[in-house]
Amino acid sequence: MxxxxxxxxxxxxxxxxxxxxxxxLSITRLSQGERVTRQAITRHLYALGGxxxxxxxxxxxxxxxxxxxxxxxxxxxxxxHVAAQWDAAAARLKAFVEETER
Amino acid sequence: MIAATSSSTDRIEKVVELKATRSRVWRAxxxxxxxxxxxxxxxxxxxAEGKTVLGQITVPNYEHVRIEMQIQKIDAERYFAYRWHPxxxxxxxxxxxxxxxxxxxxLDDAPxxxxxxxxxxxxxxxxxxxxxxxxxxxxxxxxxxxxxLAKYVA
Numbered sequence: 285m286x287x288x289x290x291x292x293x294x295x296x297x298x299x300x301x302x303x304x305x306x307x308x309l310s311i312t313r314l315s316q317g318e319r320v321t322r323q324a325i326t327r328h329l330y331a332l333g334g335x336x337x338x339x340x341x342x343x344x345x346x347x348x349x350x351x352x353x354x355x356x357x358x359x360x361x362x363x364x365h366v367a368a369q370w371d372a373a374a375a376r377l378k379a380f381v382e383e384t385e386r
Numbered sequence: 387m388i389a390a391t392s393s394s395t396d397r398i399e400k401v402v403e404l405k406a407t408r409s410r411v412w413r414a415x416x417x418x419x420x421x422x423x424x425x426x427x428x429x430x431x432x433x434a435e436g437k438t439v440l441g442q443i444t445v446p447n448y449e450h451v452r453i454e455m456q457i458q459k460i461d462a463e464r465y466f467a468y469r470w471h472p473x474x475x476x477x478x479x480x481x482x483x484x485x486x487x488x489x490x491x492x493l494d495d496a497p498x499x500x501x502x503x504x505x506x507x508x509x510x511x512x513x514x515x516x517x518x519x520x521x522x523x524x525x526x527x528x529x530x531x532x533x534x535l536a537k538y539v540a
Contacts, residue, residue: 288396291396367398370400370506371400374402374502376425378402379424380414381404381414381424382405
């Protein structure tokens with residue numbers, strides 16, 4: 285699943301925030317306090333994993349998940365980059381119409 | 387002054403207040419000749435719904451960058467939308483099979499002129515893997531282009 289699709293979901297964003305704040309967490313821990321089922325959480329984690337945003341490893345009977353900071357940061361940087369281009373284009377449009385206003 | 391940006395994980399929105407009449411701004415957006423001037427691109431034709439307009443960026447050092455605008459909707463003095471491949475294009479890569487983003491210009495009245503909202507959306511449909519050219523550090527403009535996309539989304 286592409287990165288931005290992975291991010292465009294409230295539950296997935298919450299999971300990412302928790303991993304960002306608390307470090308590596310098991311599915312059990314991640315499911316605590318969530319209204320979504322553990323199965324759904326697992327599906328979401330795999331979706332995030334598919335986009336390279338999180339990784340997991342087995343620890344005993346649990347799967348421990350953690351955030352891939354670089355991937356998330358790169359996604360953010362990419363959007364910032366495109367946004368900056370629009371800032372520049374909008375500024376040029378503004379200068380153009382305001383200076384040639386008739 | 388660029389008034390505001392609202393952020394989301396898969397879209398970019400810019401709101402700009404312009405001290406010019408709505409019809410003046412509409413002309414700047416919807417007329418290819420005027421669009422070329424401020425966008426800094428050389429276009430191969432006029433904008434029309436359903437038409438694909440090819441362009442070559444005229445920003446110094448980025449003259450190799452080509453864009454392809456698939457015009458979606460033209461609603462006089464209100465709305466102009468097109469689809470394209472975001473950032474720039476690498477001439478060695480075939481983008482025809484990849485998803486496009488949607489760029490929308492929405493125009494409305496404002497006390498001192500008009501207000502333009504620019505939205506680019508659909509980043510969630512970009513592919514995870516992309517070939518890249520070398521990333522060049524540079525100021526402003528179309529830095530990185532397809533490379534940025536490839537590195538940041540792959």
